[in-house]
Amino acid sequence: MASLLRSVRDRIAAGALVALAVLPASAQDAHLTPPQDPSEPWVSEELAARAASRLADLARALEGGTELEAVLEGLCGPEVAGVVLRPESTPLVERGDFRVRRDGPEALSAAAGEAEPLAAALATLFAPFAGAEELHVHFKVIAVEERQGAEATLVTDVLYASSAKLGAGGVQQNALWEIGWRAVDDDLRIVALVPRGLDEVHVARRPFVERTRAALGRAGASAAVLGRGAGEWGRRIDHVGEPNFFGHNGIAVGDVDGDGREDVYVGTGTGLPNLLFVQRPDGTFEERAHASQAAWLDDTKGVLLIDYDNDGDRDLFIAMGPSIVLSENDGKGKFTPVRNLRAASGAAFYSLAAADYDLDGDLDVYGVRYVKTRYGDSVPRPFHDARNGPANHLLRNDGAAGFTDVTHEVGLAEANDRFSLAAGWSDYDADGDPDLYVANDFGRNNLFENDGGKFVDVAARASAEDQAAGMGVAWGDVDLDGDFDLLVSNMFSSAGRRVGGQPRFHDASDAAVREGTRRHALGNTLLLNDGTGAFVDASDAAGLRMGRWAWGARFTDFDHDGLPDVLVPNGFLTGTEPDDL
Numbered sequence: 001m002a003s004l005l006r007s008v009r010d011r012i013a014a015g016a017l018v019a020l021a022v023l024p025a026s027a028q029d030a031h032l033t034p035p036q037d038p039s040e041p042w043v044s045e046e047l048a049a050r051a052a053s054r055l056a057d058l059a060r061a062l063e064g065g066t067e068l069e070a071v072l073e074g075l076c077g078p079e080v081a082g083v084v085l086r087p088e089s090t091p092l093v094e095r096g097d098f099r100v101r102r103d104g105p106e107a108l109s110a111a112a113g114e115a116e117p118l119a120a121a122l123a124t125l126f127a128p129f130a131g132a133e134e135l136h137v138h139f140k141v142i143a144v145e146e147r148q149g150a151e152a153t154l155v156t157d158v159l160y161a162s163s164a165k166l167g168a169g170g171v172q173q174n175a176l177w178e179i180g181w182r183a184v185d186d187d188l189r190i191v192a193l194v195p196r197g198l199d200e201v202h203v204a205r206r207p208f209v210e211r212t213r214a215a216l217g218r219a220g221a222s223a224a225v226l227g228r229g230a231g232e233w234g235r236r237i238d239h240v241g242e243p244n245f246f247g248h249n250g251i252a253v254g255d256v257d258g259d260g261r262e263d264v265y266v267g268t269g270t271g272l273p274n275l276l277f278v279q280r281p282d283g284t285f286e287e288r289a290h291a292s293q294a295a296w297l298d299d300t301k302g303v304l305l306i307d308y309d310n311d312g313d314r315d316l317f318i319a320m321g322p323s324i325v326l327s328e329n330d331g332k333g334k335f336t337p338v339r340n341l342r343a344a345s346g347a348a349f350y351s352l353a354a355a356d357y358d359l360d361g362d363l364d365v366y367g368v369r370y371v372k373t374r375y376g377d378s379v380p381r382p383f384h385d386a387r388n389g390p391a392n393h394l395l396r397n398d399g400a401a402g403f404t405d406v407t408h409e410v411g412l413a414e415a416n417d418r419f420s421l422a423a424g425w426s427d428y429d430a431d432g433d434p435d436l437y438v439a440n441d442f443g444r445n446n447l448f449e450n451d452g453g454k455f456v457d458v459a460a461r462a463s464a465e466d467q468a469a470g471m472g473v474a475w476g477d478v479d480l481d482g483d484f485d486l487l488v489s490n491m492f493s494s495a496g497r498r499v500g501g502q503p504r505f506h507d508a509s510d511a512a513v514r515e516g517t518r519r520h521a522l523g524n525t526l527l528l529n530d531g532t533g534a535f536v537d538a539s540d541a542a543g544l545r546m547g548r549w550a551w552g553a554r555f556t557d558f559d560h561d562g563l564p565d566v567l568v569p570n571g572f573l574t575g576t577e578p579d580d581l
Contacts, residue, residue: 042499044144044145044504047144047146048144051144051158051188052140054188056139058072058139068119068122077182077184079151079191079192082116083115083116083118083121083194084111084112084115084116084121085121085175085198086103086124087107088124089111090103090107095561097203097559098204098559099201100199100202101199101200102199103198108195126162128202129164133165134165135162135164136163139159140158140159140161141157141498142158142159142497144501153181154188155181156179158178159176159494160173160176161173170203170206171200172200175197175198176195177193177194177195178194179194180192208558217287222287226266226275230247237270246375247269248301248350248375249269249299250267250300250301250318250351252264252265252303252304253265253305254305257333261279263278263279263285265277265303270298271297272297273295274295275295276333296318296325300318300319300320301348302318302368303352304352304365305317307363308354308365309399310361313329315335316335321346321348322342322345322347322348322349323341324365324367325339326338326341339402339403341395345372346373347371347373349369351422352366352368353365353366353424354366355436357410357453359433360397362397364403366392366394369390369393369420370390370420378419384443386418386443387417389418389440391413392423394407410454410455411454414448414455419441419442419443420438420439420441422471422473422489423436423438423473424439424475425437425475427484428483431450433451433452435448435450436448436455437475439470439472439488442520443467444459445465445470445488461533461534462534463536463537464527464534468519470489471550472488472489472550472551472552472553473486474487474489474554474555474566477564478538478542478555478564481529483529485526487526487527487544487553489547489550490523490525491523491549493521497521497522501518505518523545523546547568548568549571551571553567
């Protein structure tokens with residue numbers, strides 16, 4: 001191990017490594033040998049990078065690019081014990097076009113009698129991919145621990161994922177492995193592999209087919225605006241509003257012309273026209289934003305298509321900077337701007353949510369705001385529990401009199417200074433009125449309980465704060481017990497989990513700061529409603545944590561079996577290191 005550490009430091013001196021000096025460190029950390037100056041990179045991160053490189057070699061071999069036997073010979077020490085990666089004893093459960101299996105740690109331990117040498121265990125694991133096409137295998141190191149005086153000098157938690165096409169359908173596997181490594185001849189070799197779980201899904205036919213170009217057409221605004229991507233427009237348009245490449249733009253679905261078919265309104269960035277795709281009888285779409293007077297050129301984030309005036313058609317609410325612009329629908333899909341609902345401060349609205357909170361028969365609108373100035377300029381303080389964000393607003397629908405800001409009047413000014421990204425209404429306590437959940441980045445979320453039109457934040461009492469990187473809210477009855485459960489979309493970061501889980505991370509801070517900051521990389525949260533006004537975190541048991549950098553996940557029964565499934569859109573900017581996200 002000492003020779004490997006010397007090799008690492010030689011590379012540091014040669015400028016071959018990227019410094020992580022922005023992370024707090026302690027020269028007295030016993031898990032680093034020898035102690036490092038805080039300005040130096042973390043040796044453990046370099047070791048994790050080496051482990052990831054060795055696993056990348058294994059992934060290529062498993063995909064068929066190189067000889068697996070030769071790779072395993074160079075990768076594994078002779079002491080690697082037999083292992084069970086895919087027990088033969090676990091049946092596949094039929095669910096329509098799907099066949100699924102899940103092996104937890106207990107099932108894997110119980111199958112110890114099936115243990116095989118690693119090469120044979122991998123062959124068993126990959127048996128479902130026989131005859132498959134376009135096989136992809138990936139490994140992500142999500143935790144790393146150095147050990148002194150132990151047989152394994154480095155232990156990593158590794159996410160394994162593979163997928164392939166198989167006939168008209170496909171196969172997918174996801175697993176968590178604990179891998180022990182030892183430094184041998186200035187390199188790392190596997191000395192132990194312990195599986196912690198396996199999920200496997202077979203689908204007879206792919207449930208979704210890519211039809212964007214066929215449905216939206218090749219010509220007109222759709223091709224010009226959407227076809228080039230946010231990165232292209234970010235280089236070509238002045239940054240009057242938020243830079244276009246962030247992609248914080250909204251979308252809404254609703255029947256705008258009264259023909260019974262769902263249409264799609266798409267918000268875009270500064271200088272680009274918003275788009276309105278009106279569905280034809282054959283399932284294709286025609287872009288009609290300009291003809292419908294809805295091709296706004298301002299940076300558009302939150303979008304709603306709702307019937308605010310109860311005349312039977314969908315009206316358009318769009319968040320543009322500090323304004324929510326309301327355009328009335330004439331019933332045939334033509335919109336006329338009638339109100340500009342502008343906040344007192346200049347912070348932009350990011351998303352909108354509507355409900356009849358006061359039960360007077362019309363829809364009211366809640367708008368959330370994220371940063372006081374511009375994205376990237378407003379710095380959350382403290383990072384793990386920020387309270388320096390802009391205020392959100394509840395706008396009460398007063399019919400012909402317009403909308404009234406009742407945020408303070410109804411109690412929603414409480415804890416109203418966070419970095420909010422999304423909100424969702426639901427009668428979680430089954431008392432007949434809609435309650436409000438607000439997902440906040442950089443800290444705790446709000447659960448505002450509605451009591452006759454007045455709100456109280458009960459998130460802490462209800463165990464629903466979910467102090468993390470909140471980005472989306474979805475309500476649904478996951479366990480089919482008759483009440484609404486809650487899914488919060490959060491950021492999952494393998495690098496964040498790996499760095500944050502090490503003893504050196506924030507070692508000069510108190511436990512609350514360390515834990516609050518670590519949670520930002522944890523992933524999605526599923527909160528089950530226990531029927532008493534409180535929630536139980538079931539994220540890990542449900543297998544929903546790893547949704548990557550998730551945005552606005554939604555419940556939907558896409559396989560028509562009566563159970564709510566989850567669709568998780570994800571992704572964001574990637575740094576110079578591809579493993580950053």
